[in-house]
Amino acid sequence: MDSRAIQDTHPKRFSYIEKQNSYIEKKNTDPKNFPDTKKNIDYSNQACDANTKLHNSIIIGGKHVNNRMFLAPMAGLGHVAFRELLAEFGGFGLLFTGMCSAKAVPTENPDHSTVFKWREEELPWLVCQLFGSEPKSMVNAAKRIQREGFFGVDLNFGCCAAAICKKGSGAALLRNQTLSMEIVSRVRDAVSIPLFVKFRTGWENNPDQSAQMAAMFQKSGADALVFHPRVAPDRRARPPKWEHIKYIKNAVSIPVFGNGNIFDENDCKKMLHISGCDGVSIGRMAVAKPWIFAHLNLHSRTPALSDHENDMTVFKTNNNIAISHQPENFTAFQAPNIDSPNIYHYTLSRFITLLLKHHDEKTSIKFFKKFVPYFAAGFKFGHKLSQKLLKCENTDEIRQNIDSLFIPLPETISRPNLNLFS
Ligand SMILES: Cc1cc2nc3c(=O)[nH]c(=O)nc-3n(C[C@H](O)[C@H](O)[C@H](O)COP(=O)(O)O)c2cc1C
Numbered sequence: 275m276d277s278r279a280i281q282d283t284h285p286k287r288f289s290y291i292e293k294q295n296s297y298i299e300k301k302n303t304d305p306k307n308f309p310d311t312k313k314n315i316d317y318s319n320q321a322c323d324a325n326t327k328l329h330n331s332i333i334i335g336g337k338h339v340n341n342r343m344f345l346a347p348m349a350g351l352g353h354v355a356f357r358e359l360l361a362e363f364g365g366f367g368l369l370f371t372g373m374c375s376a377k378a379v380p381t382e383n384p385d386h387s388t389v390f391k392w393r394e395e396e397l398p399w400l401v402c403q404l405f406g407s408e409p410k411s412m413v414n415a416a417k418r419i420q421r422e423g424f425f426g427v428d429l430n431f432g433c434c435a436a437a438i439c440k441k442g443s444g445a446a447l448l449r450n451q452t453l454s455m456e457i458v459s460r461v462r463d464a465v466s467i468p469l470f471v472k473f474r475t476g477w478e479n480n481p482d483q484s485a486q487m488a489a490m491f492q493k494s495g496a497d498a499l500v501f502h503p504r505v506a507p508d509r510r511a512r513p514p515k516w517e518h519i520k521y522i523k524n525a526v527s528i529p530v531f532g533n534g535n536i537f538d539e540n541d542c543k544k545m546l547h548i549s550g551c552d553g554v555s556i557g558r559m560a561v562a563k564p565w566i567f568a569h570l571n572l573h574s575r576t577p578a579l580s581d582h583e584n585d586m587t588v589f590k591t592n593n594n595i596a597i598s599h600q601p602e603n604f605t606a607f608q609a610p611n612i613d614s615p616n617i618y619h620y621t622l623s624r625f626i627t628l629l630l631k632h633h634d635e636k637t638s639i640k641f642f643k644k645f646v647p648y649f650a651a652g653f654k655f656g657h658k659l660s661q662k663l664l665k666c667e668n669t670d671e672i673r674q675n676i677d678s679l680f681i682p683l684p685e686t687i688s689r690p691n692l693n694l695f696s
Contacts, residue, residue, distance in 0.1 A: 342553025462495025
């Protein structure tokens with residue numbers, strides 16, 4: 275019997291999942307847990323279990339995850355240098371790579387690839403996302419991901435970029451239930467690591483159809499779902515319908531993570547409150563504020579910091595404490611307090627250093643320029659900051675501009691400028 279089968283039938287794991295699911299089921303059917311979603315309610319002071327849920331550990335596919343706040347997969351943004359920056363701040367449960375081509379992964383050389391590249395230290399909490407449409411290549415790629423030691427594998431059923439959908443991958447798969455089922459079940463049979471499926475509402479605004487897909491993903495062997503409640507033609511234009519996440523949650527018994535337009539701790543709580551989902555997946559806001567997971571640990575965690583689990587490391591960032599999923603040999607770095615205005619300048623400078631640690635100058639500049647509009651979206655005159663940084667031609671020039679533009683700190687805004695946040 276393989277290790278996965280042992281984990282699945284282990285009585286302790288079974289009773290844990292049953293207990294957890296019946297608890298969540300009760301919450302889901304209690305109308306008081308689903309207030310009118312249109313009202314702009316401040317959820318931070320409400321006695322809802324969202325306050326603690328985000329910080330509770332969770333078992334996914336038989337593996338323990340320290341909390342329920344994940345980095346969403348983002349091609350061109352979620353590369354190894356950015357993930358190292360996030361890891362230095364800590365506070366997340368899992369990190370997801372940007373999507374990797376299933377066809378390329380089996381033969382990809384991490385020393386040369388800019389996408390399929392990682393640090394050994396991050397493997398215990400790193401999930402590799404695959405896109406593709408051929409079951410055989412998805413299987414071969416997933417086997418390599420397991421061999422390399424990743425925490426898990428994630429299948430992309432949500433990308434609506436024309437180049438991806440034209441080849442029948444990403445959200446295009448949501449039009450082909452038979453092929454989707456075949457991909458998930460064949461990957462399931464091939465690997466024992468946790469299997470995630472990330473998907474969106476589909477091509478029509480019909481949450482019942484999405485719920486059917488969710489049930490089908492579970493039946494085919496997925497261990498957890500990440501759901502982005504927008505239809506494919508919307509890309510990221512209209513606000514996501516968080517209330518649709520509830521349909522997914524009600525359709526399956528595996529963990530469901532909600533995704534889309536989470537900008538602060540109140541949004542996390544609101545999404546959990548509205549949908550009953552098990553956790554959140556945060557994309558662009560983690561680029562705008564790479565310390566967001568550490569911040570969420572500090573500001574939305576109600577129980578005493580001392581009651582954290584044994585395998586979490588508490589580390590100090592000057593006078594702040596963040597709790598994170600860190601390896602034993604992790605040494606806290608000397609960052610400013612995450613609530614200090616210096617954090618922006620520090621983060622940009624550190625990011626350039628990490629980019630150059632992992633990539634050549636040309637790739638570093640490319641990745642930096644991809645990052646800039648999202649980071650600048652948090653400032654009142656973000657367009658101007660972004661334009662100036664995007665004009666830089668080398669990393670020395672970038673560093674000089676960071677110094678002149680971010681000391682003193684320009685005016686920040688509480689919600690990101692969505693024009694820069696596309
Ligand atoms: C630049 C960029 C690249 C993205 N790449 C991926 C990807 O590779 N795979 C994926 O499933 N989603 C991808 N997404 C979508 C995000 O994972 C996420 O669903 C979306 O940004 C909404 O979440 P957010 O509002 O927290 O950013 C990408 C988003 C952005 C902005």
